[in-house]
Amino acid sequence: MSAAEPGIGRTAALSAERLVRQPIIVALALIAALLVAGELLSPGFASGEQILRLLIVAALLGIVAAGQNLVILGGREGIDLSVGGVVSLSAIVAGNIMNGADAGIVPAILACVAIGGLFGLINGVGVTLLRIPPLVMTLGMLGVLQGLLVVVRQGIPSGNAAPALSGFVTQPFLLGLPGIIWLWIGIGAFMAFLLRRTVFGHRIYAIGSNEHAAAMAGVPVRLMRVSLFILSGMFAAIAGICLLGYSGQSFANVGEQYMLPSIIAVVFGGTPLSGGKGGYTGTMAGAVLLVILQSILTTINIDEAGRQIVFGATLLVLMLFYGRGRAMRG
Amino acid sequence: MAKLQVRGARKAYGATIALKRGDMVLESGEVHVLIGSNGSGKSTLCKIISGSVRPDAGEVIIDGRPVTVTGPQMARELGIGIFYQELSLAAHRTVAENISLARLPANAGVFVDHAAVGATAERYMAPFADVLGDGFAADTPVVKLRADQRQLVEIMKTLATEAPVLIFDEPTSALDSAQVERFFDVLRKLRGEGRSIIFISHRMDEIFAIGDRVTIMRDGETVTTMALSDADHDMVIRAMVGGQEALIATGNADDEGTRRTGKTILSVQNISGPGFSEISFSVAAGEIVGFGGLHGQGQSSVLRALFGASRRQAGTITLNGTPYTATAPRAAIRQGMAYISGDRGHDGVITDRPILENVTPVHFLRNRLTFAFPGRLRAAVLPALQALRTKYATLSHPISSLSGGNQQKIVIARWLTDPPQVLLLDDPTKGIDLATKTELFALIRELAEKGMAIILYSSEDSELLTNADRILVFSGGAIARELTGADRTRYNLYHAAYEAA
Amino acid sequence: DDFTIGLTNGWVGSEWRTQMIEEAQAAAAAWGERGVDVEVVVQSSNVDVPGQIAHVRNFISQGVDAIIINPNSPTAFDPVFAQAASAGILVISTDAEVSSQDAIYVGIDQKGWAEASARWLAETLGGEGTVVAINGVAGHPANQMRVEGYTEVFGEYDGIEIVNEVNANWDQAQGQQAMQNLLATYPDIDGVWVQDGMAAGAWRSIMDADRVDEIAATGEIRKDFIDLWVENDFTSGASVNPPGVMASALNVAVFMLQGRELKEPADDGVYGNALYLPIPFIDGNNVAEAASALDGQPGHYSYSSSLSIEEAEALFQ
């Protein structure tokens, strides 16, 4: 078959098959199944109001996962374990800057995004120029951030979220949905456009898939990778601000709970940790899936040991829907 | 009774049918050549025999007994050893360890017997002793070896299986002629011992030099098998291309060497770098300059240095009369350089990504694009793809769905979408079938005629001789001789390469 | 006379711990006025149990006179404390009890801490109603003692039913999420027993669900929470585990280093080596006082108290 005559029949068959294999379809199906299960286990679980609240929580995770997603897509074992530290730092800094006043929101956002970007930059430099493996670089950075949090908390009194920020995160904003949901949708649209319709996006996939070939074809690999870490830091910072809005006050180590879940959300969204393929739409579904799973487990009345065993086992079973690597035998 | 027989082997990857009907009969004591254009299913057939691909249908019969090859381990037990086209080496293990990897000799069944590993390595290195090249030793990690040396390791590894059936899937694509000769000596000896050998190559002279019989494949099907003693080049090529007109590589280089009329585009003075020193030459518009010589004499290094992909320490380069200082591929591309490498796995293919995304990266850079709208991109890349007669289903299929040769065409199309000023060809036809090669060189000549300056390095002498207007013969990182006009003969080429070496 | 006292804290994930160290350092400085030079050396960082054992070994190498530890494990330090003791070093744990008989515990009774707030909740509900509990880290000894405390108290009230117990790892946001899930599943609950920072999170979910007037829940002692409490008139009560416990332990340590004998030996608690400090309680009656006591402090500052030198001295013969 030559370029001039694409095979119509084959393509149709292929895209039908692809559709079924789309991670996002899998994720949505699993979400539906979990909601049904949740409603059966504890009536009221799948009420509109509760789903909306779960979506807020999912949005917080999803925003962190957006940066995580980019870093992972960029390949070379890309991963960002420092997101938890950046979320915490951002929440604390934002709380101090706004200190309960709406006027502080804009400066807080600017400052936090800059801080997030700065730490992303350091991660990126470590990974590209010093060639430290991302897992280790960002793990080291997490240690540094945890230390920095202690220092920072010493130096500045912690403040509260501005009312407008809290309202944005928790109260209906437009069409009955809180602002953070709209923000998340906006980020989703931004990510989709970035990944599919910009040169930057195509280059992310290129470096994630074959870094050397990409470099030979003129892709600025280091610059790209540094940018991905910067974006990851920025997304984590935004999540930190939102988290401040969600919990009203800033407090230590608030972000740690996002470190590994953000990676799992990406995987449940169909982006393998090896990078080079996948996307953010799936990750959004993955975040929702993970949050629903966790909240079902909270509501089941079993002891913590049982909860953990069920949680871990469910994660494994869900991974079977996605993460299975290629058989070595073709 | 035939040693090995494959009947009706079939393999599909999703919608792509890699192998429709693979049949072949391998006798004891023969070198059986498998030939066919890129994507005709040769590698797939071999991998089915060696167990690393699971067939959808068909049977494998060894010594008259049908077998189920459930994997490479099983294949070994059945007495099948294979050289993989893409190699199967562990980069950080030593040459010796790689040679014995599958069956590491062990003391007490647990501890590696290093003495035995070393002895095995020495045994299989011996026949190649004088063509191994610098830095090749039993305890060298493979990662430190050049491409041709790695191919030799893979050959030794295959030989070390001591299997009655040996399969060699393009084992010579990176070897120089001396290395090929040594290898053929070994094959002849093995044939004499009664072993059965399958040999794949796109080089016609090699096929006739070593083969007893040939099985020809086309579009995933076995077409015919014939004795090579009864055949000539033309017959084989006709069978390969089927109804189409036989395409034979025709020399289109200027016999008189008078084409150097265009103005000088690229001028290189006394550049040095890792693997080469004091290199000077120039290339005019419309000219194809060939780099020749044995392997690893600095040809690739010079090309990579020109492209900014490796370091260069001294000397000056001018491009169109202005100093050229690119120290990274990006800068080189911006200034109109293009570099096509034969090592597509490493330098070329963006694995798992759609065909379209594999063509566009250079286009993005040359046009300083920010947005990527598929419609416009498709329009931009189609001419180059069509000119190369690339076979693919749709542009959104992953590039991994194509055969090696077609993948290479996609990579080449990447560089021709926006025509460069200087085209650096670093053994670009590795793994490309004959018909495509001919088309490709016709296209290259066409590009030259439009005023491009082209440097061609090829590991195949005939390719250089038929396509280059001048040949710079490299030896030990320097230019040993320049062949122009009527001097461009195989004899002169060999003479220059070996005398200097 | 002068003493060197090593303080080790194995977790820096909360403001409470920072305040604990600061108050201990201030307490040491206060001894200067009495002509006793108390030098404190501090190791405070996120470490695992082996890491904190290394802290103790570092102090032994340094030859300190006493070690005060906020331990990451109740039992893991037996061998290393034995080593410290044989080197003649006094070891005091605070905030969490340790099993080592080579050490004493100076701090609050975690179980009693939970009992007080559970009793407050049960009484506030009139001994009648459904309750959920949000706990810290499962398997953590302090959490376990607190769980035992409230379980025992609620058990005394036939009308009180615990419908679910979840773990939110002492994380405010997780506490908020857990409360949100619980409110969705058990819309009719009357009371929430929740610890520490998670209480602030839980109360936010209660506010979001507009249930402030219908639900009684335990609270915590950070200034920003107490402000919220006063502002929204929560029905809340909080047992105080003051960050000053380490300062109290330090004051006790100095007297012991001076060779003074305790009036009543430290023989309380699960391991029979505890000296329990009183547990203040904040509820609707005195929350305003607590708020004014915290006036001017940053939001993360916890309501605190500690044994003054005089109060500590009163414990000795």
Added chain:
Amino acid sequence: MSGLVAQPGAGAHTGIGRIFERFPFLPAFVILIALLVLNGLFEPNSLSFGALTGLVSTYLALMLLAVAQTYVVYAADIDLSVGAILSLVNVSIIVLMQLMGGSALSVLVACFAGIGIGLACGIFNGIIVAGLRLQPIVATFATSIIFTGIALYIMPVSGIPAPSVYWRTYGGRLFDVPFVIYLAVAVAVILYVIARTRLITQLLAVGDNQQSAYQSGLPVTMTRIRGYALCGVFAALAALCITGDTASGDPLVGGAMTLNSVAAVVLGGTALSGGVGSVAGSVIGALIIGLVNSLVFFVGTPSEWQNLVQGLAILVALTVGILVSRRAGQ
């Protein structure tokens, strides 16, 4: 020592490059020596025999855990459940010893049972990761949740003490030499022996290029499972050590050690991408982590800065190690 090194030297190299190739942990070793000297400068007692014995006794568990991690990293896998396995084995043997009365014999039986449990966990990981082809990072994170759940089930709260015969032996002396010294020597011998086995070469070959190894006829899946099994066994050995040093059971004891084990592996010069490395390096890496923490204290760093300085120091050590070995490799 060279037997512990997985990377044999190249013939073509000379001088320092060759030394570094043969001993990839050399940069780490230099850092270790420097740290020892600095510790000694700031606190002379820290180099006393007792203090050094204490150092070994405290960090033997982390060393073994890092070794465990190294074996899977050889094959380009990773095991985020080593800490959870350690905890599970720790509580299991404590409960077993208690059930069996705490005699010397019961201690011995419990130890073997503990190793069996570690082995079982390792095989389970191996089957999940290699057999089912799930992504190691997320899959072992999931199994770590399961193992922690089981540990919590066995011992819902920490606190059961070990029989005194156990920890008095571990912390005691034999012929006037501390018992842990014998242990350290025994471990070194075991590591040396293991380093010479076929399995190690196979793991490294798999880590180098899995597809190649498979096509060469190596039993890739089985090799990876064996790697995880070995990892499980060493995590169990680490648990035996930590039980000796802490004398008690704690279902959460290993939680924070997992990431440290990864950091130690990288500090020791083993590549997370597989195929190259040494267990000797990992042992050194574990000691570096311990010594950095002590040094930061001995130098007199104010408490609120300690975490930050430690984080930075680890990051610097990582960077220096990686840069030095790269410089030498050129």
